[in-house]
Amino acid sequence: MPPSAPPIVDALRACVGERQVSTTPPDRVAYARDLWPRSQLDRLAGEAPQRPAAVVWPADAAQVAEVVALCRQHRVPIVPFGAGSGVCGGTLPIHGGVVLDLKRLKAVRQLRPADGIVEVEAGCVGERLERWLNRQGLSLGHFPSSILCSTVGGWVATRSAGQCSSRYGKIEDMVVDLEVVGGDGVVRRTPRADAGGVDWNAIYVGSEGTLGVITAATLRVQRLPTAQAFRGWRVPNIEAGVEIMRRAMQAGLRPSVLRLYDPLDTLMVGSDGDRKAAKGPLHSLKQGLLGKGGSGRGLRWALGHPRLSNGAVRLIPPGCLLLAVSEGSAAEARATDDAIAAIARGVQAEDLGEGPARAWLAHRYAVSFKQSRIYAAGAFVDTFEVATTWGEVRGLYDAVKAAVGRHVLVMAHFSHAYPGGCSIYFTFAGAGPTPQVMRARYDAAWQAGLDTAVTRGAAIAHHHGVGLSRGRHMGAAHGEAQRWFGALKATLDPDGILNPGKVFSEAPP
Amino acid sequence: MSWRLVHDPALGECHRAPSGARCVAPLDGVALAETLVGVAGRLRSRVGQPVADETEPGEIWIDLTAFSGVGPVDPVGQIVRAGGGATWGAIEARLQVDGLTLGPVPGWLWDQPVAHTLDGGRRARPSPACGELLDLVMAIQAVLPGGGLTRSAVSPRRATGPDLARGVVGAEGRAGVVLGVHVQAWPLAGQVGYRATRFGGWAEALAAGQAVLRAGARPQWWRFAPAPTGEVVLTARFGDLAGLDHCLARYDEAAGGRPDDPGAAEALDAACYGPGAIRRVAPTPRWVGAPSAAVGQAEATADAEVWDLRPEGVTVCGAGAPPAAQASGWEALAAAAFAALEPAR
Numbered sequence: 001m002p003p004s005a006p007p008i009v010d011a012l013r014a015c016v017g018e019r020q021v022s023t024t025p026p027d028r029v030a031y032a033r034d035l036w037p038r039s040q041l042d043r044l045a046g047e048a049p050q051r052p053a054a055v056v057w058p059a060d061a062a063q064v065a066e067v068v069a070l071c072r073q074h075r076v077p078i079v080p081f082g083a084g085s086g087v088c089g090g091t092l093p094i095h096g097g098v099v100l101d102l103k104r105l106k107a108v109r110q111l112r113p114a115d116g117i118v119e120v121e122a123g124c125v126g127e128r129l130e131r132w133l134n135r136q137g138l139s140l141g142h143f144p145s146s147i148l149c150s151t152v153g154g155w156v157a158t159r160s161a162g163q164c165s166s167r168y169g170k171i172e173d174m175v176v177d178l179e180v181v182g183g184d185g186v187v188r189r190t191p192r193a194d195a196g197g198v199d200w201n202a203i204y205v206g207s208e209g210t211l212g213v214i215t216a217a218t219l220r221v222q223r224l225p226t227a228q229a230f231r232g233w234r235v236p237n238i239e240a241g242v243e244i245m246r247r248a249m250q251a252g253l254r255p256s257v258l259r260l261y262d263p264l265d266t267l268m269v270g271s272d273g274d275r276k277a278a279k280g281p282l283h284s285l286k287q288g289l290l291g292k293g294g295s296g297r298g299l300r301w302a303l304g305h306p307r308l309s310n311g312a313v314r315l316i317p318p319g320c321l322l323l324a325v326s327e328g329s330a331a332e333a334r335a336t337d338d339a340i341a342a343i344a345r346g347v348q349a350e351d352l353g354e355g356p357a358r359a360w361l362a363h364r365y366a367v368s369f370k371q372s373r374i375y376a377a378g379a380f381v382d383t384f385e386v387a388t389t390w391g392e393v394r395g396l397y398d399a400v401k402a403a404v405g406r407h408v409l410v411m412a413h414f415s416h417a418y419p420g421g422c423s424i425y426f427t428f429a430g431a432g433p434t435p436q437v438m439r440a441r442y443d444a445a446w447q448a449g450l451d452t453a454v455t456r457g458a459a460i461a462h463h464h465g466v467g468l469s470r471g472r473h474m475g476a477a478h479g480e481a482q483r484w485f486g487a488l489k490a491t492l493d494p495d496g497i498l499n500p501g502k503v504f505s506e507a508p509p
Numbered sequence: 510m511s512w513r514l515v516h517d518p519a520l521g522e523c524h525r526a527p528s529g530a531r532c533v534a535p536l537d538g539v540a541l542a543e544t545l546v547g548v549a550g551r552l553r554s555r556v557g558q559p560v561a562d563e564t565e566p567g568e569i570w571i572d573l574t575a576f577s578g579v580g581p582v583d584p585v586g587q588i589v590r591a592g593g594g595a596t597w598g599a600i601e602a603r604l605q606v607d608g609l610t611l612g613p614v615p616g617w618l619w620d621q622p623v624a625h626t627l628d629g630g631r632r633a634r635p636s637p638a639c640g641e642l643l644d645l646v647m648a649i650q651a652v653l654p655g656g657g658l659t660r661s662a663v664s665p666r667r668a669t670g671p672d673l674a675r676g677v678v679g680a681e682g683r684a685g686v687v688l689g690v691h692v693q694a695w696p697l698a699g700q701v702g703y704r705a706t707r708f709g710g711w712a713e714a715l716a717a718g719q720a721v722l723r724a725g726a727r728p729q730w731w732r733f734a735p736a737p738t739g740e741v742v743l744t745a746r747f748g749d750l751a752g753l754d755h756c757l758a759r760y761d762e763a764a765g766g767r768p769d770d771p772g773a774a775e776a777l778d779a780a781c782y783g784p785g786a787i788r789r790v791a792p793t794p795r796w797v798g799a800p801s802a803a804v805g806q807a808e809a810t811a812d813a814e815v816w817d818l819r820p821e822g823v824t825v826c827g828a829g830a831p832p833a834a835q836a837s838g839w840e841a842l843a844a845a846a847f848a849a850l851e852p853a854r
């Protein structure tokens with residue numbers, strides 16, 4: 001593939017309008033990255049990312065189809081772009097070409113409350129959709145921390161999860177059908193998931209722009225809950241907390257949130273939940289690293305010596321914070337809260353009242369990946385999430401911590417609980433004297449974490465997707481299913497122009 | 510129609526029908542993979558010999574009898590491993606030994622091998638409380654045409670690209686043969702409760718069903734069916750997983766309607782679910798669509814039944830022809846993808 005696409009720029013302008021195509025350096029720089037932390041390390045190491053030749057803002061599905069057809073004709077790669085909040089490098093135009101920003105496709109096309117569905121265009125920002133639904137007394141039930149800066153199309157493309165997935169499911173559980181533009185430039189609507197035959201929704205959801213450009217989605221909606229119940233628990237240790245989560249979910253309860261912090265994570269968020277509170281460990285780490293005077297230096301030193309700092313973490317008392325939010329009708333919220341309380345008391349958990357869970361809810365979107373100052377200070381922070389069955393949770397947690405802990409300081413929380421298991425969300429931080437050393441440590445941490453997840457048969461991602469950060473592990477995780485992906489790719493994107501190099505990907509650049 | 514035992518250079522020893530259909534019974538995964546490397550044609554996962562009038566020329570029946578094992582059970586995760594040839598009944602029986610269950614298993618599914626159900630891909634056992642049967646399948650291991658073995662994490666959810674395992678589901682064997690699955694189970698309910706409620710008509714009954722779901726009262730199974738009086742009767746079974754009394758109280762409050770004899774629900778339970786159940790759940794053909802259109806479908810059909818009602822979709826059994834699911838070229842795309850999956854010969 002050629003790295004740039006100037007010959008078609010005029011044709012693109014004719015298609016979507018003069019002002020809706022940009023080849024200016026600022027736009028090309030801005031669209032050369034998403035929020036993958038490794039890009040920051042590359043930048044510090046003096047490596048400029050591959051830029052797209054052009055950025056295009058189509059207005060509707062027909063224009064998307066025209067752009068795709070044009071790019072196909074000229075064999076120019078296309079990278080679909082939602083809001084660029086992805087944290088895995090999914091939107092990086094590693095082969096140049098055209099970045100297709102879908103944010104002008106933002107309309108809510110139709111709402112059918114009686115059928116429990118809404119049809120919305122892919123570029124609609126999540127929070128806007130949720131606010132609009134709330135005005136109709138409805139909710140999507142999908143609340144990723146990035147709801148303010150991510151789009152419906154991005155959610156679908158990455159198999160995103162909201163914080164209340166225990167009750168409402170992940171985005172794949174909400175998709176009824178999709179409108180997609182294939183690599184052949186044809187607009188199609190997928191059959192409903194319940195129609196029988198091949199489940200095309202399951203194939204497009206999570207395809208990260210490699211099989212089609214999603215232009216609209218029909219999603220299930222819920223009535224707004226009329227009641228919520230909040231509870232925080234101090235549990236004696238991780239086992240006790242996981243046991244509460246497991247028993248609650250396997251008893252058929254449907255809390256919206258069950259979130260257990262490991263001892264270090266508990267220390268970071270504050271076990272009473274309402275101090276440095278609920279903004280989460282990333283926030284606390286950042287504050288620590290950027291702290292004036294000695295505290296920042298001390299923390300950086302500790303991060304540069306992960307074996308020592310992870311060893312010291314073992315001295316932290318084993319108690320953990322567990323948050324529970326139940327909702328629905330007043331009766332259901334109360335019944336769920338009571339049932340969880342009964343389970344929690346059975347494992348000697350201490351009731352902390354409503355405070356911690358309320359504090360978490362109040363700050364739940366107060367996360368930021370604007371970390372350049374941390375990186376400039378010689379440190380790095382990132383997260384990765386895996387998922388497994390209840391029987392494997394503790395073993396996976398210990399194994400990943402041991403493997404990753406050789407390179408970085410690591411902590412975790414357990415969330416997104418389902419009857420069959422849950423997700424473990426690891427936060428890690430490291431430091432190094434030079435950008436090159438930092439990057440080597442960062443890569444080693446990822447490699448160790450994902451190797452361990454693959455070896456133990458766990459899912460290597462629960463909701464952030466693959467992008468470039470997990471691409472090299474996909475073959476090991478899926479075996480020959482990779483050929484099935486290849487067959488789908490050859491069929492749906494015959495010239496390989498859609499987000500090439502992603503999902504079953506090439507090595508990170 | 511008789512079957513001949515033949516020696517096929519590609520398949521080894523196999524049975525061949527006059528129609529041309531062949532049947533192989535590989536003994537293990539390696540033999541299955543080797544078999545698939547050598548053959549071209551549509552695969553059909555079955556347990557036992559081909560049924561003559563169900564075969565199509567060129568088809569290959571994969572007899573999964575050697576893959577009928579069930580277990581081990583992971584009691585903490587409440588997950589069981591089963592071979593593609595294992596029947597849902599065998600899985601349920603094994604789970605019950607450990608105090609677990611799939612939830613109600615309709616009699617007609619009891620003897621059906623898992624691989625066969627997955628090949629078909631239709632909603633097989635809707636259950637608001639226990640989930641659609643196919644959704645309990647957490648991981649699928651399959652042998653692709655050409656012999657490659659897929660891997661799949663055993664995990665409740667994932668974000669690792671498209672759900673490739675689900676690509677096998679509904680492919681009618683064209684995307685591979687299901688070697689084994691991991692299935693999530695539920696604790697066996699100690700107590701069950703039944704309800705029967707009468708409504709003036711379909712609109713009222715289906716609206717009540719949605720209200721019950723919104724109230725968080727989720728039956729293990731339910732059925733909406735017309736009574737000779739012209740009313741519609743909702744019968745349902747509840748389990749005690751999330752508190753039987755709470756569940757029944759929420760149902761009673763949300764459903765409205767006129768309470769009827771719950772014995773009718775109990776009788777239907779015995780007739781439809783478990784081993785040897787004689788009544789086939791849900792007549793065909795089936796119409797699947799949006800709730801707002803379901804009332805009209807049901808009203809227009811004598812003896813319509815609804816067993817599957819969700820906030821965004823309803824299956825009306827006995828009504829009309831199913832909508833052309835794979836219209837607008839999807840069938841052709843699927844065929845092209847399956848062809849691309851075939852090894853080059």
Ligand SMILES: Cc1cc2nc3c(=O)[nH]c(=O)nc-3n(C[C@H](O)[C@H](O)[C@H](O)COP(=O)(O)OP(=O)(O)OC[C@H]3O[C@@H](n4cnc5c(N)ncnc54)[C@H](O)[C@@H]3O)c2cc1C
Binds near residue numbers: 087157212
């Ligand atoms: C602070 C923060 C918190 C986060 N919290 C969560 C969370 O709680 N849960 C969660 O799931 N994720 C979370 N994420 C990750 C991220 O927000 C999600 O991956 C989100 O779904 C990406 O949406 P986007 O619109 O920004 O997509 P982008 O980043 O623009 O794109 C992501 C991928 O999807 C593809 N894509 C985008 N739109 C389309 C389309 N219309 N058609 C085809 N392909 C498309 C892109 O090519 C790319 O491969 C978080 C990220 C940040 C920065």
